[in-house]
Amino acid sequence: MKKILVANRGEIALRIMKTVKKMGIKTVAIYSTADREAPHVTYADEAVCIGEPIASASYLNGDKIIKIAKKLQVDAIHPGYGFLSENAEFVKQVEANNIIFIGPKSESILIMGSKIAAKEAVKHYNIPMVPGTKEAITDVKEATEIANKIGFPVLIKASAGGGGKGMRIVENEHEFEAQMSRAISEATHAFGDGSVFIEKYIASPRHIEIQIMADSLGHTVHLFERECSIQRRHQKVIEEAPSAVLSPALRDKMGEAAIKVAKACNYIGAGTVEFLLDDTNNFYFLEMNTRLQVEHPVTEYITGLDLVELQIKIARGESLNLIQADIEIKGHAFELRVYAEDPLNDFLPSIGTLKVYKMPEEQHSCR
Template sequence: MTDSAVTARPLNKILVANRGEIAVRVLRTCHEQGLDTVAVYSTPDRSASHVRRADEAHHIGPAEAARSYLDSEAILTAARRSGADAIHPGYGFLSENADFAEACADADVHFVGPPPEAIRAMGDKTAARQLMKDAGVPMAPGTTDAVASTEEGEEIAAEIGYPVLIKAAAGGGGKGMRIVHEPDNFAGAMDRAQGEAESSFGDGRVFIEKYIQEPRHVEFQILADHHGNTVHLFERECSIQRRHQKVIEEAPSSILTPEVRREMGAAAIAAAESCGYRNAGTVEFLVDRDLNYYFMEMNTRLQVEHPVTEWVTGVDLVAEQLRVAQGEELGYTTDDLSIRGHAVESRVYAEDPASNFLPDPGPLKRHAAPSGLGVRVDAGVEEGGEVLIHYDPMISKVTTWGRNRTAAIDRMIRALDEYEVGGMATTIPFCRFAMQHDGFRAGDFTTHFVDDEFDPSVLRLADPDRDELAALAATLYHARTQDEDAPSIAADGREGLSPWRRQRRHTS
């Protein structure tokens, strides 16, 4: 049945309330659809790539996110000034802010995302667990309400059985979360979880659930229109993580059988329908070694890792978001879709894997992304730009496609070998390490991969001074190869390697 409050209304001008690679990615689909586009930017983002790719751009504040990309009034003011009739929030910032979605509706600007009620229901983890319980979606044993006191929490943990997980009711991304293996450690862990939840989300409530040991993180992509149609576009595996945040993803998962895939897909659809979901979203599960699966949370937005789903289904998820926002029917079911080949994603962050993935922002002195058959790079920073300290340190996402998982992984290794970045440490060496790891290649790994398998010393990363020299060498090599009198490349191709790449091979 069609939502009574929604009527088909074509969109003409889209404001992208974000920055970096996701803003560029949304702008591209908007341009393909013939839509006018509006970018917003903070002061240091004045010349950023997303600003230059939009039809017009509006300044919304200083560098601090709270006074720019998180300032809903500044963004709505830009929408009014530009005449935008819709706002696409991307991911992060205001994408899962129910108050902002309501403010858009009040301003007669379409929010390209789910209804505020769905955002609220899934943003509160205890409310979401109650919805899942009512919908019959499998969950790990635990509470559906926030724990009122340490004493109550200790009683619940003893009843569930250790180890347990203390989690923020209002959060995600690993904030406000603690694993407790022994009763003696419970009180301190709960106190730290509550404090972190309060500082991160302004809400110190926590709940408790059984900790699944050696889990896999598997999520299902959902699309729902305003006509009662909900489909899933299969799953993504997101188990390679640092600090509970993803760094490598793939589609499909290497462990799901067709039967389990159907069951989990049906559970994901039930989860979405339980809260009246519309537009694109992701239902996340933990999967144990016996392929038992448990609801973890629902992300009410487009995911960072959506390109791997696009590779294996051929569906442009941003285009589908815009179609749903305009009141169109999806026009297909999950049975009309199929998984074609395999796709892998490596997130390239300005982070130092040798120092517990600490951010390493700064000027991007060299940025030459890989290309070729089956390679896609979604970049938010270009050579000569800067990875700013104020925001997430992502430089780009590299995704590769192959006829099978091995082919996709081998293509990723080739792409990472081609990728040239100078001026900062990046996660490229770690991603290459993972792609070549026997356990990853065999599909035998868990969310503990970084802690259990990754030894930073194997990377032999170059120090910053040598990295700057590598960037300079690459620049000089580029200038030299533009000279008509430059000598030809040797037949074996060895002289064709830039000095930067030779430097990297000696140090990685």
């Protein structure tokens, strides 16, 4: 692998390129006309303008990205997160053009991209799941009957979605029909798929995600957990690793469950398995994110491992060379997201004024 195209922008593109260069591999950046002077553009060995600022004309233009990759004789494409990172059709196109996709196979993305398909895949591995529908549903009357059988409160979730879109908590039957219709409408608008599923709502759960890494030789390990229970409108605010509430025994149990989820879809590369943990330490499979996460640095801090380097080595067909017993937690790490919001107005988006910004003088990182 001599040249990698990073199909992204901003912080994640720059972060990937730093590891790629450290490994002695050439980097190619793509950029929209608005990002001509962005740091990731000037840092790369080569950079190509891909289109206008709107994402559909630039960073989401998979056909053009592949054409650029072929023209520049790129060996592999790293998608980063967001944009095309979980687009199974794009991955298929990359694979069809004999370019290495640094991430899972398209089949794994398809399975885990649908919450219903994901649950179907993992049920054979005795992974605990929240009681709910086994299939996607759009019929409001049928959904009402199911919700009554499960028992209120229930959670309506978009089958093809994420990030809180198409999600509704319903406390009673009286408001269910209206909330169901809104969830379907929002899911259709956001994902082009209005199907949803219904599950029992677990009040005040902890949100625990397990980082896994799997090579193409059948070896999978987990790199412990990140806790992201502090959220607003289903968007993460604080990430902590390790979690303060997991005992070593529970950590091992959840880690093993995450590995089973990865094996259920023949997963390759870096992925994150998300669980809900209730107040009696029962955990339930939620979903799997088939990409590198925004919050991956906290895992790197506590393990001393470079996740992007591991991704690239796996994509080259190399063995992980990691034994679970040898991976240790070293210290504690937090990631805090800075949101431009107005706390006096229900935390609605508000640009505000940035008065002081100080760059950190030192960076203690494995990168």
